[in-house]
Amino acid sequence: MIATHYIYWLIIVLMMSGLYIVLSHGHLLKKLIGLNVFQAAVFLLYVSFGKVAGGTAPIVAPGIETYSHPLPAVLVLTAIVVGMATTSLGLALAVRIFREYGTLEEDEAIVAEASEHTAA
Amino acid sequence: MTAPSLVGSAGGVLVLVGALVTLSGGVGLLRMPDFYSRVHAAGLTDTAGVGLIALGLILRAPDWGVVVRLLFILLFLLLTSPTATHALAQAARRDGVRVWTDGEPRR
Amino acid sequence: MTSEIELISLVLFAILVVTAIGITRLRGLYGAVMLAALFSLVIACLFVVLDAVDVAFTEAAVGAGISTVLMLTVLALTRAREAVTPRRRLWPAGIGSVLTGGLLIYGSQDLPAFGARDSPVQRHPITEAYLLESQNDIGVPNTVTSVLASYRGYDTFGELAVIFTAGTAVLLLLSYVPRHDPDFERRKLLLADYRILRVVSKILFPFIFLFALYVQFHGDYGPGGGFQAGVIFASGFVLYGLVFGIDNARRVVPRWLLRVLISSGLLLYGGVGLTSMLLGGTFLDYDALSPSHPVMGQHVGILLVELGVGITVAGVMTAIFFVFADRRVLQ
Amino acid sequence: MLLVAAMIGILTTMVLALVRALLGPTLYDRILAVNMFGTKTVIFVALIGFVMGRPQFLDIALFYALVNFVGTVAVLKLSHYRELDAVRSEEDVR
Numbered sequence: 001m002i003a004t005h006y007i008y009w010l011i012i013v014l015m016m017s018g019l020y021i022v023l024s025h026g027h028l029l030k031k032l033i034g035l036n037v038f039q040a041a042v043f044l045l046y047v048s049f050g051k052v053a054g055g056t057a058p059i060v061a062p063g064i065e066t067y068s069h070p071l072p073a074v075l076v077l078t079a080i081v082v083g084m085a086t087t088s089l090g091l092a093l094a095v096r097i098f099r100e101y102g103t104l105e106e107d108e109a110i111v112a113e114a115s116e117h118t119a120a
Numbered sequence: 121m122t123a124p125s126l127v128g129s130a131g132g133v134l135v136l137v138g139a140l141v142t143l144s145g146g147v148g149l150l151r152m153p154d155f156y157s158r159v160h161a162a163g164l165t166d167t168a169g170v171g172l173i174a175l176g177l178i179l180r181a182p183d184w185g186v187v188v189r190l191l192f193i194l195l196f197l198l199l200t201s202p203t204a205t206h207a208l209a210q211a212a213r214r215d216g217v218r219v220w221t222d223g224e225p226r227r
Numbered sequence: 228m229t230s231e232i233e234l235i236s237l238v239l240f241a242i243l244v245v246t247a248i249g250i251t252r253l254r255g256l257y258g259a260v261m262l263a264a265l266f267s268l269v270i271a272c273l274f275v276v277l278d279a280v281d282v283a284f285t286e287a288a289v290g291a292g293i294s295t296v297l298m299l300t301v302l303a304l305t306r307a308r309e310a311v312t313p314r315r316r317l318w319p320a321g322i323g324s325v326l327t328g329g330l331l332i333y334g335s336q337d338l339p340a341f342g343a344r345d346s347p348v349q350r351h352p353i354t355e356a357y358l359l360e361s362q363n364d365i366g367v368p369n370t371v372t373s374v375l376a377s378y379r380g381y382d383t384f385g386e387l388a389v390i391f392t393a394g395t396a397v398l399l400l401l402s403y404v405p406r407h408d409p410d411f412e413r414r415k416l417l418l419a420d421y422r423i424l425r426v427v428s429k430i431l432f433p434f435i436f437l438f439a440l441y442v443q444f445h446g447d448y449g450p451g452g453g454f455q456a457g458v459i460f461a462s463g464f465v466l467y468g469l470v471f472g473i474d475n476a477r478r479v480v481p482r483w484l485l486r487v488l489i490s491s492g493l494l495l496y497g498g499v500g501l502t503s504m505l506l507g508g509t510f511l512d513y514d515a516l517s518p519s520h521p522v523m524g525q526h527v528g529i530l531l532v533e534l535g536v537g538i539t540v541a542g543v544m545t546a547i548f549f550v551f552a553d554r555r556v557l558q
Numbered sequence: 559m560l561l562v563a564a565m566i567g568i569l570t571t572m573v574l575a576l577v578r579a580l581l582g583p584t585l586y587d588r589i590l591a592v593n594m595f596g597t598k599t600v601i602f603v604a605l606i607g608f609v610m611g612r613p614q615f616l617d618i619a620l621f622y623a624l625v626n627f628v629g630t631v632a633v634l635k636l637s638h639y640r641e642l643d644a645v646r647s648e649e650d651v652r
Contacts, residue, residue: 004340004341004343005335005336005338005340005341006341007236007341008332008335008338008341009332009335010237010240010244012328012331012332012335013244013328014240014243014244014247015328015331016324016325016327016328016331017244017247017248017251017324018247019323019324019327019328020251020320020321020324021247021250021251023316023319023320023323023324024251024312024316024317024320024321025251025309025312025316026309026310026312026313026316027256027309027310029256029298029301029302029305030250030256030259030309032298033250033259033260033263033298034250036263036267036290036294037247037250037263037266040266040267040270040286040290043270043274043282043286044270044273044274044277047274047277047279047282048277048341049346049348050277050278050279050348051277051278051341051342052278052342052343052344052349053342053343053344055278055342056278056610056611056612057278057279057280057450057612057615058278058357058358058369058370058371059280059368059369059370059371059448059449059450059612059614060358060362060368060369060370061368061612061614066344067278067358067370068277068278068279069348069349069354069357070357070358070370070371070374071348071353071357071374072279072348073278073279073281073282073371074281074371074374074375074379076279076282077281077282077285077371077375077454078375078382078383078386078454079386080282080285080286080289080290081285081289081386081390081454081458081540082386082389082390082393083289084289084290084293084294084544085389085390085393085394085543086393087294087297088294088297088393088394088397088547088551089393089396089397089400091297091298091301091551092396092397092400092401092551093400094301094305095301095304095305095400095401095551096400096401098304098305104305105309105310108310129560132559132560132561132564133560135560135561135564135605136560136563136564136567138564139563139564139565139567139568139571140567142567142568142571142598142601143567143568143570143571143574145571145594146570146571146572146573146574146575146594147574149574149575149578149590149591149594150574150577150578155584155586155587155590158578158587158590159590162590162593162594166594166597169601170597170600170601173564173601173604173605174604177604177605177608177613180608181613182613185614186613186614186616189616189617189619189620190604190616192434192620193600193604193616193619193620193623196431196434196620196623196624197597197600197623199427199430199431200427200431200623200624200626200627201597203423203424203427203627204593204626204627204630204631205590205593206423206424207421207423207424207630207631207634208586208589208590208593208630208634210421211586211634212584212586215586217584217586231562231565231609232609232610235565235569235606238569238573239569242572242573242576245576245580246576249579249580255585257585257588257633258579258582258585258588261579261585261588261589261592261633262579262580262588262592264592264629265576265579265592265595268595268596268599268622269572269599271599271603271618271622272599272602272603272606275603275606275607275615275618276606280615280618283603283618284617284618284621287618287621287622287625288621288625291596291622291625291626291629292625292628292629295629295632296628296629296632296636299632299633299636300636302636303636424631428631431624431627435624438620438621438624441617442617442621445617449614449615449617450615450617450618451617455621459621459624462624462625462628465628465632466627466628466631469628469631469632469635470631
């Protein structure tokens with residue numbers, strides 16, 4: 001079990017450190033970084049399913065027999081660029097939040113919003 | 121790679137020497153007392169190490185395509201690496217990062 | 228040889244975990260962003276070790292390149308330090324992550340052994356189709372490219388539409404007229420004052436764009452393709468904007484051009500699909516492009532589709548950077 | 559074998575650079591460390607191509623060199639927008 005599965009476990013540890021960053025920090029930018037860490041670990045997990053022991057990258061060349069699976073690579077490749085696009089959307093929202101409330105701390109922003117409501 | 125096997129192992133030795141130079145840069149980056157001396161360690165060994173390793177790999181390259189790519193990497197790093205460290209040191213000086221003098225505690 | 232690779236990947240994993248811990252502990256956000264860039268570089272190395280070279284290419288471009296630059300621009304607009312996280316947040320977060328991780332590890336026991344040849348992924352008939360039959364049907368050595376652009380072309384079209392939408396949304400969110408900020412000029416550091424940096428960047432630009440073209444059109448034979456090339460193009464413009472200022476970069480790539488680029492890439496992709504329908508095939512069936520010589524049709528189709536991807540990705544990334552970097556400090 | 563030994567050397571350097579990036583103390587130390595780390599990844603990718611017998615993948619290494627430069631220039635430029643105390647206050651860690 002350990003010899004064959006420890007790579008997955010390491011990836012899960014990474015994933016959880018990303019989750020921890022997202023949950024524990026109140027700063028929105030830090031949350032986005034944590035989300036990126038989590039996301040990268042998920043990508044690693046996907047790619048690790050495609051790897052074959054003794055295989056090589058799935059670019060066909062003469063004299064090579066075993067290749068790793070190309071499909072996880074394709075899925076992850078597009079996912080990375082999409083993830084980047086969504087991250088930049090999150091960053092844009094963060095900039096707007098900062099403009100509105102003057103802070104990127106979640107707690108302070110919630111307080112600011114609440115006081116806005118009572119004022120109105 | 122029959123007679124070139126000698127060339128190949130020479131390449132391997134060059135790569136290894138390059139890695140050792142790089143390693144010394146890493147030690148310098150960690151152990152030097154202030155930012156400016158660390159720039160010195162990182163900048164010098166980056167250039168030397170990359171040069172040696174790229175040359176060594178060129179000796180082991182299976183075809184010309186690989187040689188050309190390695191030459192491009194070498195050219196690129198030789199241009200950018202010193203530029204980056206130079207600009208870094210300049211920016212640090214502008215910002216007033218202080219120079220360490222003998223006897224102060226290490227930072 | 229495999230045991231050495233295993234050792235190397237273990238070291239890389241250790242570096243990753245330490246970096247992640249460092250990210251949580253640093254309160255200076257510039258430092259945290261630097262560590263995130265480092266994290267992404269190591270992840271990219273691991274992708275190379277795991278045989279996903281195209282992915283490594285993209286991850287380096289996106290994670291260590293554009294993403295870092297965008298985070299830094301946002302930091303430049305807001306506060307650079309984080310408040311102390313209250314202790315009441317730490318415990319639930321820690322317990323939650325440990326529990327989730329434990330469950331996932333428990334669940335991972337059902338996974339096939341790492342690198343096994345007889346795992347369901349590898350035994351599935353599609354593996355054979357992608358690796359062997361694609362050489363006759365499509366004739367592109369890089370199977371990642373043929374799966375991306377041909378077998379799963381519909382999927383990639385959807386992804387490109389997502390990127391288009393996200394880019395449009397960012398432009399909508401941030402393209403209000405900036406307030407006048409008298410401090411802006413003072414705060415702005417013109418890197419053009421660094422003479423060496425300016426000269427070296429000038430030398431580099433042609434190489435960057437040449438390299439982007441190479442990656443775009445060599446994607447059939449080696450790692451590369453539209454996604455990667457698009458990001459490389461964008462990083463060329465980003466470098467220009469950083470060194471010579473956004474206003475000058477806007478002169479090189481004006482707003483209208485970016486809008487045209489963003490939409491024309493997606494239109495090109497969809498247009499190839501429609502053309503193949505008009506020629507009697509199904510949507511994105513490149514065989515229809517050249518009925519007498521289907522492999523030729525596949526080549527043309529993949530080339531055009533990848534070009535569409537490259538144009539849109541380059542446009543979106545450049546536009547996003549410009550719109551972020553154009554902000555004045557908001558306070 | 560020589561190449562594998564060289565890779566171990568590079569990995570060790572990576573670890574050292576990581577420690578410097580974690581320790582700081584100024585932002586510039588971190589930038590320098592990450593920049594050096596980037597150069598090491600270029601070498602790492604180039605070497606692993608040779609070790610695994612597919613040296614054609616050097617394109618990636620070439621690209622890393624480019625990204626590294628753009629990234630360093632970006633931090634240099636953008637860290638200047640802020641008041642300088644943002645740079646100095648990197649020093650304390652929770």
